[in-house]
Amino acid sequence: MKKLIGVLAILSCAIPSVYAIDSNAKNQSLLPLKRMTVGPYDNFQATVDENEKFLYYTRSENLSSQIMRLDLSTGLTQSITPRDADARTPALSPDGKVLAINYFKNDAKGDICLLRDEEIECITKKGVVDHSPVWLGNSRLAYISSDDSGRQSQLMVYDMGKKSSEALFKGELYAPDLSPDGKTLVFKGKRNELVLYDLGARKINRTLNVELPGLTGPSRFSADGKYLYFAQYMLDSNRDLTIDGRDAAAIYRYDISNSNVAAPIQITSLDQNCSFPYPSKQFLYMTCAFEGALDIYRGPLSGTVPQTWVQTDLDEAHMVARSYSDRILFLNHIHNRFFQLSDGEYEERVMQNFVYANEILPAKFYLDSILNRSPGRADLKAFSILFDAYSRWEVLPQKKNLGAFAEFIRTKRQELSKLPKSPETALTDAYLDHFANQSSAAEKKLPALRLEDDLSLYLSARLARLVFKERYPKFLVDNVLKVDATEQNRLYYLSLWLAELKPGKDPTAEVNALKPLLKEPMTDLLQNEITLHQITKIQDIEQKILKKQAVVALVEKYKTNYFALRLLINRSIVVLYQGKKSRDMADIVSLWISYIKRDSKEYPYAIEAMRQNFVDLAYQFMNAKTDDKKFAVGSFYDSIRTSDDLESHYQFVTLNQANWNEFIKSYRTMISQGLIAQETWAFIHVIRDTILSGKKLEADDYAEAAVKIEGISDTHLGTGMKYLLLGYLYHKQLQFTYEGFKYDKSLAEKTHKAYLFAMDGALQNDRIQASALQNLAILHLEIRNYTLASEFLQQRHTIAYTSAEEEQTMAWLKAKAMYLSNRSADAYETLRIALSKNPQPVEPFHEKAAFYAWNAGNFEAAESHFKQLPAASLTNAVRLGYGYTLFMQNRGPELLATLDPLLNSIPPNTDIKKADAPALTVQPLKQRFLALGLIAQSKTIDGNRKAKALEERLALFETIKSHAKMLHFQAENLSDQKIKELQDLVQIRLMQGDQGKASKVLADSLTEADAHGKEYGYLSNTLISALKNAWMLSVNVPLNKEQNANLANKVDQEFFTQKAFSPLVTQKWAEMKLIQAVYFDKNFEKGSSDLFKTSAMESLKVEKPDIYSLVSRYRDEVQKDVAVK
Known part of the structure; x- marks a missing residue:
């Protein structure tokens, strides 16, 4: 089937994109992390050399782990350990000459080995668990040696000069690291503690108790020795009721230069899920998993929170944060850097944020800490019982022992009964009812509760969502919205109620019923819902303007009320988007921006919302079937002026290329005004000179363009588009290097990484994601990494397609990749599903579906697809496949009816064509030869016809064998097959009663066997089988005894020599x-x-x-x- 996509395809999807905030606004948002490695495999445990030229790390690929080296100047990687054994945990000596690794080739428990110039020397004995190497200077290496349980460990030090080890410390320890001055060793001790060990005095001089939920991971000294960096695994991500190294983590930094510092500073968000910190002199390297697979990232040594932020910045950032993990990060800085919260206030607020994020285990940690400080708080004792039960109930579908859970609930009820009755105990009791599958009891108890504090209200609303379902909005009205809580909380619960309104339905009746129960600003926000609905329905322009003016008046009224304005804008965007009123939505977002200070933390969110709206509107215009298409250029231009987004630049230039000389003047003006960056100039000129050039380009043209795109900053909005274009430019260079199975592997790696970086830079942009996945699949099809190609196409299938044609093309490529990676059944299933959607033209899909089906052994399915083909589509190649399908079903008459037209169309004396590309050349004589073979081997065809087919095939063997390479045969296999077919002919001659002919043919088969032995060896399967068959046939066929004896002697002679x-x-x-x-x-x-x-x-x-x-x-x-x- 014709390939319908190019190497670069920017696709419009029905789902709106949500980009990361423009990281140019560094003083307004968190600092970004730079991705250093790309998947699809896990990359972790990073270390760098002193000059930061090379990054060493562990890669886990197909259940095997290797040590990789990344050249930070070229971006190229290589495996530096053999692939026949696992290796991990690289540790580079200070002089960069020796790499210590954990190596598993000779010991399944792991050895500590030294890697020098590709030579591996192991320094530990077999049978002991050795791990966690760390250098003590260039001549001594520390590591941990432990029993299988890991509880009995000792810190060993290997002296490279003496080539011997000694024990330095015994006890529970894990992941050691040495201070830069070589005097102090840090390691993880019992539970959550970091132990500082004085190497000179050989004693512990300080123990840092990490008062955080979860598990403390490996720690590292900073290059100046002032800080300890460590990972804290805090979330029960896999919901197994245990927080361990498989769960989400954040990086913390402990100031050990100041003994008065009591708590570590959190420097990454839990959303980023980072661990294994490695601080160099310039950057902090870490392993993060917030974009799927584990990869190495790099960020500032101080973390993602700008060091220039003061207390007011943190307060504002906390207020506008869009994730609970970010709020927890900001609270840590407010408490531990600026001391603006008491310990109790801090723990309570962090606990609540974990509850809001549905992370109950870390919330329980903080709740228990508060109870230790205030043991008399019965409300928290009740919630402690609730959190225990909730965390277990949440994983209940994974548990088989439901009886044990029922017993657990009974125990918790007993604990609860010992507490004084209160609204909190009643709420917990209602939860226990729900957990015990007694939701009707919970439904009766919930409305009777009188709750007022923030956490209780939230928990009651969550339970109501579970038990009341469609009656949930009524519960909010009767039991939550009426409560005299803070305005921020009342607005939050109003947002929950509004979210339950059905899109497109007139909300007037429901809104008017609720308004008398509330007060401003909630009553105004409710009225705004009616106004917004009217805007989506009104056709009259003047009436619509009046309604929009009402929204403007509300924005003006609440411009100083952050949470009211945020809900007002959010609901306006949601309702107008649902009503497909993008132009009206753009007006609202513009209004929002006009009321926000440019240096506020909210401003980047507003700018992103506006850019997103313009781009979404532009794609709607692009895909319109009306004259609205011309408005797409204007919408992309609005996005450019607002955000300098690279995707918008790409589409604006490609759609408007005919007017280049006119709009380039506007670009000069926007650059001079500071609306867009100077580097954008290079970006649009590369598009013009490559994508739109219209002339044949050479590899050097693409290389020159790639250098220009490489110079664009990763902080530029739309960095996904940067890397998509860069991947395309590398890809085009790569295609110039294709020569048979050879290609430039460095360019292939750069192309692969660029496309993955494109996905990284556009996590929520389905257009970029889809294009990058398609291009990755094409890349790996071209370089014959078929398994990877099929994986990328499988991921592509999870994103909406823009057209039926595109979906058909992706299915075609996906099936091809699956077949080439030995997954014929999956390939067939892919095309079977594609056929259910009536692709056009349908014939190629039926032909390929039949091919994949018979390769998968599903011959009935294959036949059903062959039968769908019209006579004109039954080419000789198709007839061969059809014939094989019938052959495998023992359908002799149909087989002849299918193959006879092929045989009639190809004369027996057809010449073999000369071809520069044999794989692409159809050879009719080969087709005839294969068709004769199917007839000759069929069990349900007349013997005379089979004999005729065999005789012709036998006559063709020498011609076929002399052109074996061109015809994609192995000469040895042809020789083997000829002997077998001669002996098949013996059987037929016997069935025909012609013993004389049978004897002659048998002798011919042994003559061929002798020739086979001379060329390929007398101990081959072919020759031994030929002799065994001949001797068994001798019961009915006279043998040439001399011929047989000579041949047997040759076999014996070769055997005994x-x-x-x-x-x-x-x-x-x-x-x-x-x-x-x-x-x-x-x-x-x-x-x-x-x-x-x-x-x-x-x-x-x-x-x-x-x-x-x-x-x-x-x-x-x-x-x-x-x-x-």
């Missing part, structure tokens, strides 16, 4: 000798006895008794057969 007896060859030879004794020598007893006395059999008995036993059983079976006869 071997330097050593191969067990499998000995087995084949012995079985042949047993058949020879029965049918040729006609003296089984003597032949069998002599055989088992040979040195070969004696050797087999000692070295491979299992194979010797098989030969013995074979002898016994032959003996039984002789006795029967």
Whole structure:
């Protein structure tokens, strides 16, 4: 099928994109992390050399782990450990000359080994768990040696000069690291503690207790020795009721230069899920998993929160944060850097944010800490019971022991009964009802509760969502919205109520019923819902303007009320988007921006919302079937002026290329005004000179363009588009290097990484994601990484398609990749599904579906697709496939009816074509040869017809063999097949009663066997099988005894001249000798006895008794057969 996509395809999807905030606004948002490695495999445990030229890390690929080296200047990677053994945990000596690794080739428990110039030297003994290497200068290496449980460990130090190890410390320890001055070792001790060990005094001089939920991970000294960096695993991500190294983590930094510092500073968000910190002199390297697979990232040593932020910045950032993980990060800085919250206030607020994020285990940690400080708080004791039960109930579908959970609930009820009755105990009791599948009881209890504090209200609303379902909005009205809570909380619960309104339905009745129960600003926000609905329905322009003016008035009224304005704008965007009123939505977003200070933390969110709206509107215009298409250019231009977004630049230039000389003046003006960056100039000129050039370009043209795109900052909005274009430019260069199976592997890696970076830079942009995945699939199809190609196409299938044609093309490529990666059944299933959607034209899909089906062994399905093809589509190649399908179903008459037209169209004396590209050249004589083979081997075709087919095939063998390479055959296989078919013809001649012809053909087969032996060896399967078959045929066909004896002697001679007896060859030879004794020598007893006395059999008995036993059983079976006869 024709390939319908190019290397670069920017696609419009129905789902709106949500980009990351423009990281140019560094003082307004968190600092970004730079991705250093790309998947699709896991990359972790980073270390760098002193000059930061090379990054070493562990890669886990297909259940095997290797040590990789990334050249930070070129971006190229290479594996530096052999692929025949696992390796991990690289540690580079300070002088960069030796890499210590954990190596598993000689010891499944792991050895500590040294890697120098590709030579590996292991320094530990087998049978002990050795791990976590760390250098103590250039001549000494520390590591941990422990028992299988890991609880009995000792810190060992290996002296490279003495080549010996000594124990330095015994106890529970993990992941050591050395301070830059070489005096102090840090390691993880019992539970959550970091132990500082004085190497000179050989004693512990300080223990840092990490008062955080979860598990403390490996720690590292900063390059100046002032800080300790460590990962804290805090979330039960996999919901197994245990927080361990498989869960989400954040990086913390402990100031150990100041003994007065009591708590570490959190420097990454839990959303980023980072661990294994490695601070260099310039950057902090870490392993993060917030974009799917584990990869190495790099960020500032101080973390993602700008160091320039003061207390007011943090307060504002916390207020506008869009994730609870970010709020927890900001609270940590407010409390631990600026000391603006008491310990109790801090823990309570962090606990609540974990509850809001549905992370109950870390919330329970903080709740228990508060209870330790205030043991008399019965409300928290009730919630402690609730959190225990909630965390277990949440994973209940994974548990099989439901009886144990029921017993657990009974125990919790008993604990609850001992507490004084209160609204909190009643709420917990209602939850326990729900957990025990007694939701009706919970429904009765919930409305009777009188709750007022923030956490109780939230928990009651969450339970109501679970038990009331469609009656949930009524519960909010009756039990939550009326509560005299803070305005911020009342607005939050109003947002929950508004979210339950059905899109497109007139909300007037529901809004008017609720308004009398509330007060401003909520009543105004409710009225705004009616106004917004009217805007989506009104056609009259003047009436619509009046309604929009009402929204403007509300924005003006609440411009100083952050949370009211945020809900007002958010609902306006949601309702107008649902009503497909993008132009009206753009007006609202513009209004929002006009009321926001440019240096506020909210401003980047507003700008992004506006850019997103303009781009969404532009794509709507692009895909319109009306004259609205012309408005797409204007919408992309609005996005450019607002945000300098690279995707918008790309589409604006490609759609408007005819007006280049006019709009380039506008670009000069926007650059001079500071609306867009100077580097954008290079971006649009590369588009013009490559994508839109219209002339044939050379590899150097693409290379020159790539250098320009490489110079664009990763902080530029739309960096996904930057890397998509860069991947395209690398890809085009790569295609110039294709030569057979050869290609430039460095360029292939750069192309692969660029496309993955494109996905990284546009996580929520389905257009970029889809294009990058398609291009990755094409790349790996071209360089024959078929498994990867099919994986990328499978991911592509999870994103909406813009057209039926595009979906058909992706299905076609996906099926091809699956077939080429030995997944014929999956390939067939892919095209079967594609056929259910009636692709056009349909014939190629039926043809390929049939091909994949018969390759998968599903011959009935294959036949059903062949039958769908019109006669004009039954080419000779198709007839061969159809014929094979019928052959495998023993359908001889239909097989002849299918293949006879092929045979009639190709004369027997057809010449073989000369071809520069044999794989792409159809050879009719090969088709005839294969068709004759199917007829000759069919079990349901008349013997005379089979004999005729065999005779013609046998006559063609020499011609076919002399052109074997061009015809994609192996000469040895052809020789083998010819012998087999000669002996097949013997059987047919016997069935026809012509013993004379049968004898001649049998002799011919042994003549061919002799020739085969001369060329490929007399101990080949082919020759031994030919002799065995000939001797068994001798029951009915006279043998040329001299010919047979000579051939048997040649086999024996080659067998006994071997330097050593191969067990499998000995087995084949012995079985042949047993058949020879029965049918040729006609003296089984003597032949069998002599055989088992040979040195070969004696050797087999000692070295491979299992194979010797098989030969013995074979002898016994032959003996039984002789006795029967």
